[in-house]
Amino acid sequence: MQELSIYNTLSRKKEMFKPLNAPHVGMYVCGPTVYGDGHLGHARPAITFDVVYRYLSFIGYKVRYVRNITDVGHLENDADEGEDKIAKKARLEELEPMEVVQYYVNRYHDAMDAMNVMRPSIEPSASGHIIEQIEFIKKIQENGYAYESNGSIYFDIKKYNEDYRYGKLSGRVLEDLLETTRELDGQSEKKISADFALWKKAMPEHIMRWSSPWSDGFPGWHLECSTMGTKYLGKEFDIHGGGMDLMFPHHECEIAQSVAAHGKESVHYWMHNNMITINGTKMGKSLGNFITLDEFFSGHHDSLSQAYSPMTIRFFILQAHYRSTLDFSNEALQASQKGFERLMTAMENLKKVKVADASSVDVDSLQNKLYAAINDDFNTPIVIAHLFDAVKMINALLAAKEKITETDLSKLNTLMNDFVYEILGLKSEKQAEAAGGDEAYHKAVDLLLELRSDAKKNKDWALSDKIRDDLKAIGFVVKDTADGAEWELS
RNA sequence: GGUACCAUGGCCGAGUGGCUAGGCAACGGUCUGCAAAACCGUGUACAGCAGUUCGAAUCUGCUUGGUACCUCCA
Numbered sequence: 001m002q003e004l005s006i007y008n009t010l011s012r013k014k015e016m017f018k019p020l021n022a023p024h025v026g027m028y029v030c031g032p033t034v035y036g037d038g039h040l041g042h043a044r045p046a047i048t049f050d051v052v053y054r055y056l057s058f059i060g061y062k063v064r065y066v067r068n069i070t071d072v073g074h075l076e077n078d079a080d081e082g083e084d085k086i087a088k089k090a091r092l093e094e095l096e097p098m099e100v101v102q103y104y105v106n107r108y109h110d111a112m113d114a115m116n117v118m119r120p121s122i123e124p125s126a127s128g129h130i131i132e133q134i135e136f137i138k139k140i141q142e143n144g145y146a147y148e149s150n151g152s153i154y155f156d157i158k159k160y161n162e163d164y165r166y167g168k169l170s171g172r173v174l175e176d177l178l179e180t181t182r183e184l185d186g187q188s189e190k191k192i193s194a195d196f197a198l199w200k201k202a203m204p205e206h207i208m209r210w211s212s213p214w215s216d217g218f219p220g221w222h223l224e225c226s227t228m229g230t231k232y233l234g235k236e237f238d239i240h241g242g243g244m245d246l247m248f249p250h251h252e253c254e255i256a257q258s259v260a261a262h263g264k265e266s267v268h269y270w271m272h273n274n275m276i277t278i279n280g281t282k283m284g285k286s287l288g289n290f291i292t293l294d295e296f297f298s299g300h301h302d303s304l305s306q307a308y309s310p311m312t313i314r315f316f317i318l319q320a321h322y323r324s325t326l327d328f329s330n331e332a333l334q335a336s337q338k339g340f341e342r343l344m345t346a347m348e349n350l351k352k353v354k355v356a357d358a359s360s361v362d363v364d365s366l367q368n369k370l371y372a373a374i375n376d377d378f379n380t381p382i383v384i385a386h387l388f389d390a391v392k393m394i395n396a397l398l399a400a401k402e403k404i405t406e407t408d409l410s411k412l413n414t415l416m417n418d419f420v421y422e423i424l425g426l427k428s429e430k431q432a433e434a435a436g437g438d439e440a441y442h443k444a445v446d447l448l449l450e451l452r453s454d455a456k457k458n459k460d461w462a463l464s465d466k467i468r469d470d471l472k473a474i475g476f477v478v479k480d481t482a483d484g485a486e487w488e489l490s
Numbered sequence: 491g492g493u494a495c496c497a498u499g500g501c502c503g504a505g506u507g508g509c510u511a512g513g514c515a516a517c518g519g520u521c522u523g524c525a526a527a528a529c530c531g532u533g534u535a536c537a538g539c540a541g542u543u544c545g546a547a548u549c550u551g552c553u554u555g556g557u558a559c560c561u562c563c564a
Contacts, residue, residue: 033562039564041564046564170559172559173492176492177492245562246564275564281557287563319504321503324496324504325495331502335515381503381513388511472526477526479527480528482521
């Protein structure tokens with residue numbers, strides 16, 4: 001088993017990863033709120049924790065990966081008089097709320113599949129766990145950390161803070177919070193403004209509502225994660241992940257809820273991915289500066305100079321460490337596209353390498369560096385840097401500038417496959433393209449290239465150049481290689 | 491206002507007290523009928539100022555600029 005270190009937000013430092021019940025690992029990640037299309041920002045946690053999931057599984061852990069679907073409970077406004085986001089969207093589009101949910105869940109899955117993000121072991125939805133959430137509230141209430149007010153139940157932060165400490169994850173101090181939130185409007189039903197809803201009584205216009213011992217209503221914003229985490233991973237589990245913007249108040253409230261219900265913290269390692277920025281500012285739904293994943297895939301957006309494939313997006317995200325911000329730009333994305341293609345070309349070239357009776361390359365050293373990088377808090381940019389060293393090695397082997405034994409070649413093959421495909425989760429898009437698509441049209445282009453090849457044999461440069469240049473004008477790039485001509489869409 | 495964080499070559503980004511990632515772009519070369527593609531090679535950058543040190547981009551202080559969270563947010 002590899003020695004893996006993980007940066008724990010709780011301690012603000014890297015810690016050796018020791019699961020509670022090896023070889024089992026429990027991991028919970030905050031999933032999407034399904035009232036809109038996924039954007040580039042959503043890809044970051046999905047891909048970050050996909051690599052965590054893949055690597056933990058790869059080194060032999062049995063991982064139960066839970067990623068929720070939030071389909072209730074997020075209020076529209078900061079005040080408590082808001083309306084459920086899903087319900088609002090449903091009214092606007094005159095659809096059943098669950099129809100809206102299903103539509104966006106499907107689209108989310110499609111985008112994630114395209115980026116080769118593995119599906120989690122369990123993908124529970126908040127609306128499917130109302131009963132569990134009500135039970136969870138009862139426990140908090142029994143332990144004295146909740147109070148009822150006008151049919152709604154609130155978490156009593158002041159009481160909680162007397163016995164434990166509210167704000168330990170994000171470094172907040174309750175007194176400071178009280179000062180800063182005081183000026184926000186009518187927190188009429190709450191004891192103090194920092195208290196948050198566990199159960200909210202529904203106004204007549206709310207169409208998503210459930211009965212409870214207190215009122216017809218819906219569960220609070222933070223409750224689903226505590227509830228479903230507990231249900232599927234236990235009162236204590238190993239990893240909880242999510243975006244940095246969820247650290248406060250969402251994850252802070254989760255901790256408070258779990259401690260209030262069970263008397264102890266449930267999560268051992270808190271992991272937070274940083275934001276993706278655009279022109280140096282966070283890309284976010286509320287800021288309206290986001291670009292959806294489908295827009296990236298199609299190129300249909302004013303800020304995009306071209307389409308970017310799902311693997312380009314994945315590679316782009318993996319080229320930065322998950323705890324750093326990552327600035328989007330066309331230039332950066334194009335760089336990722338080129339780099340990714342180069343890596344994939346080398347993976348093809350690796351198959352053509354011939355063995356020799358001795359090795360002039362050091363595969364063991366490469367292996368050590370790759371594992372050291374991924375074990376160091378999933379440092380994928382370093383992993384990729386070493387993979388590019390391997391690309392140079394492979395190209396030199398192919399050009400017979402270096403040589404390699406059968407044993408080493410086999411080792412190199414395994415290593416490259418493990419890291420590129422299994423751990424980083426990259427895949428060649430050429431194959432996917434060739435497999436699908438219109439066969440007749442592929443053959444037609446191939447035929448043109450054959451004609452050009454014949455023309456070249458006859459030194460009919462006028463004809464061969466016409467074919468090449470006209471194809472280019474239509475949108476095909478012709479590439480002459482040692483094995484003949486290839487083409488692709490530009 | 492409170493609390494954090496960041497500032498790296500044309501761009502994106504690692505790293506870190508001395509051995510000065512990587513990708514893209516640019517430039518040069520190999521190949522090619524010419525191109526393109528592919529491959530090879532070339533760049534001593536770390537906001538500013540002061541300090542600690544034999545030695546700092548890496549540690550400390552100050553200055554400047556930027557970001558995030560405090561309200562839904564990945």
